[in-house]
Amino acid sequence: MxxxxxxxxxxxxxxxxxxxxxxxxxxxxxxxxxxxxxxxxxxxxxxxxxxxxxxxxxxxxxxxxxxxxxxxxxxxxxxxxxxxxxxxxxxxxxxxxxxxxxxxxxxxxxxxxxxxxxxxxxxxxxxxxxxxxxxxxxxxxxxxxxxxxxxxxxxxxxxxxxxxxxxxxxxxxxxxGMLYYRTDLLEKYGYAAPPTTWDELEQMALRIQAGERTSSRMFNGFVWQGKAYEGLTCNALEWIVSHGGGHLLENHAPTINNPHAARALTRARSWIRAISPAGVTAYEEEDARNVFQGGNAAFLRSWPYVYAAASAEGSRIQGRFDVAPLPHEPGQQSASTxxxxxxxxxxxxxxxxxxxxxxxxxxxxxxxxxxxxxxxxxxxxxxxxxxxxxxxxxxxxxxxxGMTLVARPSSDAGPRYNEISIAFYQGVSKALHGTEPDEALRQIEQRMRRALR
Structure with missing residues (x-):
């Protein structure tokens, strides 16, 4: 041709x-x-x-x-x-x-x-x-x-x-997405199983972090992907679905602006400087993995590839971690993008x-x-x-x-998915940096509606 x-x-x-x-x-x-x-x-x-x-x-x-x-x-x-x-x-x-x-x-x-x-x-x-x-x-x-x-x-x-x-x-x-956790630290602090709810994760992370910081000021309770990019879309979708906040779009219309989604973003913002480092809002996959695999976090949200990397010879946490479904709110399901x-x-x-x-x-x-x-x-x-x-x-x-796979709304959005995702992760990033979640969700909804016209 x-x-x-x-x-x-x-x-x-x-x-x-x-x-x-x-x-x-x-x-x-x-x-x-x-x-x-x-x-x-x-x-x-x-x-x-x-x-x-x-x-x-x-x-x-x-x-x-x-x-x-x-x-x-x-x-x-x-x-x-x-x-x-x-x-x-x-x-x-x-x-x-x-x-x-x-x-x-x-x-x-x-x-x-x-x-x-x-x-x-x-x-x-x-x-x-x-x-x-x-x-x-x-x-x-x-x-x-x-x-x-x-x-x-x-x-x-x-x-x-x-x-x-x-x-x-x-x-x-x-x-x-799935939850990685340090088995040795859960045992050390008296926990028989990984967290199943977000409240449990916060409580465990805070206690383990406080104990471990007596010997390492770099230790964190929970690390994840918080940079404004597609990875934040994946993380935030899991937060919102596991709080009962829906799947962002339904039948080509935004559903993001609701109280359950606002609660999810409020919770995630509360992690920063409490159980997650201030720099988590710039983390991609490898940033979070390096913290966890370096022995400086109790919990990590990431993808299956980390399992092999953290299990390899020379890994500081080889044999001292395991995985579980991501947490959820009571009455909701664990969601995994x-x-x-x-x-x-x-x-x-x-x-x-x-x-x-x-x-x-x-x-x-x-x-x-x-x-x-x-x-x-x-x-x-x-x-x-x-x-x-x-x-x-x-x-x-x-x-x-018990983990529920959740698809991003790319099929519903079609060629507009890129704009939908950018609107979402930029709005979530604003909420993590201080914009009130209700206002961030209102802005996200407006941008999504404009993109879908």
């Missing part, structure tokens, strides 16, 4: 996928290659990629050539290459694995460029959990072919991927049936098991999460019963 004077397919891909200009970032730990600045582990190469179930159907399209926009570095990239090689061997469908940019902003902008050009140069794409709504009009409706399969995956994520009644992406792997990535098919593909064959394989139970064991990715199939070998690889999953 020819577009903007670029005639070579590979040159066009390289140009299209490196165009900056979007600020829609996940801000949440959704891919293993993002987990930290440390060198990433290689996959367990002793595990063979699973065979393709129903390979005979795929062989009907042998000789087709697909371009799959995959993970770019580290364990995820190695797993993608191994799976695509097995898929080609079993079906005869050739897959060109194109690594996406590591920077989510570049990936998003590249997709914009390709979709606006109605380009057939990419067939299968991987999407951050907050992108299906923005790209829905450019993605194939998967419900006729994969609706029954999607129903077996985590409901919150399948719902997130359903936009205006169309299933535009399949769950690929998930991620979620869903992260992770999805997999979808471009509406402009010339190889729809071959692409569907690849998608079926990539979201199958066998592949989800392989990705969990080889790379630590969290399956979106509950049955795979419960498999004994997966439970041994990801032991924290068993401790998270």
């Amino acid at each position: 020819t577009h903007a004077g670029i005639s070579d397919r590979r040159t066009f891909l390289a140009a299209a996928l490196l165009i900056p200009g979007s600020s829609m970032l996940s801000g949440c730990r959704g891919e293993a290659s993002d987990a930290s600045g440390n060198p990433e582990p290689l996959p367990d190469v002793s595990l063979p990629p699973p065979a393709v179930d129903g390979a005979e159907e795929g062989r009907r399209h042998a000789g087709a050539r697909l371009t799959y926009y995959a993970e770019s570095v580290g364990v995820g990239a190695a797993i993608d290459r191994a799976l695509c090689a097995r898929f080609t061997a079993d079906t005869g469908i050739r897959v060109n694995v194109v690594p996406r940019p590591r920077d989510a902003t570049e990936t998003y902008a590249g997709y914009q460029r390709l979709f606006q050009a109605h380009s057939a140069d990419v067939d299968v794409v991987t999407l951050d959990v907050i992108w299906p709504g923005a790209f829905a009009s450019h993605l194939l409706d998967l419900a006729p072919a994969l609706g029954a399969v999607a129903a077996e995956h985590l409901e919150a994520i399948t719902h997130n991927n359903t936009v205006r009644g169309r299933l535009v992406a399949m769950p690929w792997f998930t991620d979620f 869903a992260g992770g990535w999805q997999i979808a098919i471009s509406k402009y593909t010339r190889n729809e049936e071959a692409s569907l064959s690849l998608l079926r394989y990539m979201v199958s139970p066998g592949v989800q098991r392989f990705r969990a064991l080889a790379g630590g990715y969290i399956p979106t199939l509950s049955a795979v999460q419960r498999a004994p070998e997966v439970a041994r690889k990801l032991p924290f999953l068993a401790r998270l019963t």
Whole structure:
């Protein structure tokens, strides 16, 4: 094809996928290659990629050539290459694995460029959990072919991927917020179990902090992600839902301005300089992890990637921490913001049936098991999460019963999600810095309404 004077397919891909200009970032730990600045582990190469179930159907399209926009570095990239090689061997469908940019902003902008050009140069794409709504009009409706399969995956994520009644992406792997806590310190101060309510967390954090500060003035009760960015959207959504304050949007209308949401923000503001450091309002994931893993916090809100990092040789808290669902108000549910990535098919593909064959394989139970064991990715199939070998690889999953996954309102907001999230996290940040929560919520609601017009 020819577009903007670029005639070579590979040159066009390289140009299209490196165009900056979007600020829609996940801000949440959704891919293993993002987990930290440390060198990433290689996959367990002793595990063979699973065979393709129903390979005979795929062989009907042998000789087709697909371009799959995959993970770019580290364990995820190695797993993608191994799976695509097995898929080609079993079906005869050739897959060109194109690594996406590591920077989510570049990936998003590249997709914009390709979709606006109605380009057939990419067939299968991987999407951050907050992108299906923005790209829905450019993605194939998967419900006729994969609706029954999607129903077996985590409901919150399948719902997130359903936009205006169309299933535009399949769950690929998930991620979620959870509470890390120091087991040794809970035992030292006489606590038999982690907190289940926010009141309990505050009481425990305050007592442990007071005791530990006799030997370390740097010690804090609770650290989290408080900088004004997408990570604060994830944290604050958990606070509000767990206080009964709703999900920000319902049927394309803001629901954020309510007393339960105000109570949640009032509570979070009270943590600062009490059980959380003043600097928490500038913390991203790694800032909070470094405090906790350095032995200077009793509790941490973060993502599953911290479990491996804090368990590694040389970690100051190795063997001295565990995880639990995030706290909630009495009578409400623990809420955990869903992260992770999805997999979808471009509406402009010339190889729809071959692409569907690849998608079926990539979201199958066998592949989800392989990705969990080889790379630590969290399956979106509950049955795979419960498999004994997966439970041994990801032991924290068993401790998270009772946790409710909450999707950000990206499907409802569609292309306006970025504006909705910015309005939300900037308003929450104002509340954390001193604006009265009722006023901050009123301002958030106004900005959301303007964005949704």
